[in-house]
Amino acid sequence: xxxxxxxxxxxxxxxxxxxTLIGFLLLQVMPGDPASRAMGTRASxxxxxxxxxxxGLDQPVWVQYLYFLRDCVTGSFGVSIFHKLPxxxxxxxxxxxxxxxxxxxxxxxxxxxxxxxxxxxxxxxNPVDSAIRQVFVVLIAMPPFWLCYVLILWLALGLGWFPTGxxxxxxxxxxxxxxxxxxxxxxxxxxxxxxxxRSALIDTMKADYVDxxxxxxxxxxxxxxxxxxxxxxxxxISIIGVRVSWIIGGTVVVEKIxxxxxxxxxxxxxxxxxxxxxxxxxxxFFAIMVVIVNLITDICYALxxxxxxxx
Amino acid sequence: MLVLxxxxxxxxxxxxxxxxxxxxxxxxxTPWLSPWDPYALDFGAAMQAPSxxxxxxxxxxxxxxxxRVMAGAVFDLRLALICVFVPMAFGVAVGMVAGFFGGWVxxxxxxxxxxxWAFPFYVLVLAIVGVLGASETNLYVAFFLVNWIGYARIVxxxxxxxSRLEYIEATRVLRFGRIRVMARHVLPNAVTPxxxxxxxxxxxxxxxxxxxxxFGLGVQPPAPEWGILIVESIDYMREAPWMTLFPGLAIVxxxxxFSLLGEGLSTALKPKG
Numbered sequence: 001x002x003x004x005x006x007x008x009x010x011x012x013x014x015x016x017x018x019x020t021l022i023g024f025l026l027l028q029v030m031p032g033d034p035a036s037r038a039m040g041t042r043a044s045x046x047x048x049x050x051x052x053x054x055x056g057l058d059q060p061v062w063v064q065y066l067y068f069l070r071d072c073v074t075g076s077f078g079v080s081i082f083h084k085l086p087x088x089x090x091x092x093x094x095x096x097x098x099x100x101x102x103x104x105x106x107x108x109x110x111x112x113x114x115x116x117x118x119x120x121x122x123x124x125x126n127p128v129d130s131a132i133r134q135v136f137v138v139l140i141a142m143p144p145f146w147l148c149y150v151l152i153l154w155l156a157l158g159l160g161w162f163p164t165g166x167x168x169x170x171x172x173x174x175x176x177x178x179x180x181x182x183x184x185x186x187x188x189x190x191x192x193x194x195x196x197x198r199s200a201l202i203d204t205m206k207a208d209y210v211d212x213x214x215x216x217x218x219x220x221x222x223x224x225x226x227x228x229x230x231x232x233x234x235x236x237i238s239i240i241g242v243r244v245s246w247i248i249g250g251t252v253v254v255e256k257i258x259x260x261x262x263x264x265x266x267x268x269x270x271x272x273x274x275x276x277x278x279x280x281x282x283x284x285f286f287a288i289m290v291v292i293v294n295l296i297t298d299i300c301y302a303l304x305x306x307x308x309x310x311x
Numbered sequence: 312m313l314v315l316x317x318x319x320x321x322x323x324x325x326x327x328x329x330x331x332x333x334x335x336x337x338x339x340x341t342p343w344l345s346p347w348d349p350y351a352l353d354f355g356a357a358m359q360a361p362s363x364x365x366x367x368x369x370x371x372x373x374x375x376x377x378x379r380v381m382a383g384a385v386f387d388l389r390l391a392l393i394c395v396f397v398p399m400a401f402g403v404a405v406g407m408v409a410g411f412f413g414g415w416v417x418x419x420x421x422x423x424x425x426x427x428w429a430f431p432f433y434v435l436v437l438a439i440v441g442v443l444g445a446s447e448t449n450l451y452v453a454f455f456l457v458n459w460i461g462y463a464r465i466v467x468x469x470x471x472x473x474s475r476l477e478y479i480e481a482t483r484v485l486r487f488g489r490i491r492v493m494a495r496h497v498l499p500n501a502v503t504p505x506x507x508x509x510x511x512x513x514x515x516x517x518x519x520x521x522x523x524x525x526f527g528l529g530v531q532p533p534a535p536e537w538g539i540l541i542v543e544s545i546d547y548m549r550e551a552p553w554m555t556l557f558p559g560l561a562i563v564x565x566x567x568x569f570s571l572l573g574e575g576l577s578t579a580l581k582p583k584g
Binding site for chain 2: 014015018019021022026027029030137138140141142143144145146147149150152153157245246248249250252253256267268270271272274276279280282283286287288290291294
């Protein structure tokens, strides 16, 4: 087990270096001089020169990359022009909200996808199965940012059940206030994982140990609850792992609309105020977050499935 | 061509195709169906609810929403198809070379996809457009940079499988040139799963184009882009919900059409046996 984790950690190193390289290239391909693009037309030549020196723009490209790599390794991810703070400080204050939506929406996605996946798998090939598939086709066709407004119009402004946005103090308040944004991300995730969950269930139903359980004389219900379901749930861990990047990306859109002060809002604000170090630092941070969550799901999968450990 | 014959045979494919044809027909017939100007302001007719003369109602400037949604259909479909099929062509080419020849091209492609896939789609597109500046051209650049990789990875895997099949072995015995083998014998089969994938890609790309306009980072007003129609409606959402509803439903409609087309294609392209 320890070796599996160690091997995965070592495989991460080139990916992490690649992520920082892409983050670095992002600002490198920008047309014009980054300093004057960032400072606008008001800056004096002296200010621009100071800016260039601060960012190391007077250095050769590879030195500039090493500077950025140093910022990532030491954990600051660069310094914001607008807030005059290390990017990581901005991230730290907003991360809990984004992680909250990621976890909350994953929970909602599972609660929506699982019953439908079970129903579809039990009815595979018949009208119930295809009806469920069509429901999820419609769900996936709904643009998340539009769905946000439809829900605001219907559940917040119309029925008054939920606030139109913002966050509250404490866990309970946020479970309530973050419900709509998490629902939007959760529904689009549910649409993506329902299909894989259905096939995972169908594959498990065909496994030899399920035949054995039936041959022992267990009834259908017991076979399903004790053998098919637990084993399919293990595979959902890896299905979610594959979709992590999608879930985290989905938070960007909903945070802005529901005024949640998370990483997504920070990214949009940075783009609007042309805070280039924040755009770069955050983009890299998002990718690292995806890689870490992937690692965690891989480890959970290995812990839950003995076959992976024995490889 | 065989595909076009087989596509309507699966119910999903037939419905998807029909939905798309209805859309195209409606855009062509718009001047007769709804004889309004999509841009002309008419404050006397502002924010009218849907009626027989204004099917989807009017917006805060008195512009007919049906006409604007139809103009948006032409606009968004053109944009989405470019943002999907240009990267697809490049990705298919790279994927085939990587899968057919292997070696360092293949190794580099695999590492690159591992890295790029760590970035959430919206984060990367937003960051690229954010750095380059908001414009239609930069939208193409961002989608190209992000989208080709999926196709390269799919076609690479497919090409590796096909290259080991007997009929490709046979071309080696016949001493066919590698280019000829790739273009005539590998490509038609390797491109199939990429084509099915491209349909779901269109669904997500239409949404992403609208989302980018929503953040003010995509196509700029007064283009009748669906995302722009939705953004401009937000302030009037309470008084005139149809302004928000119909452009969004247009995105949903196109999304369903392409999802069903994808389903139909995967059935139609599946080898019999």
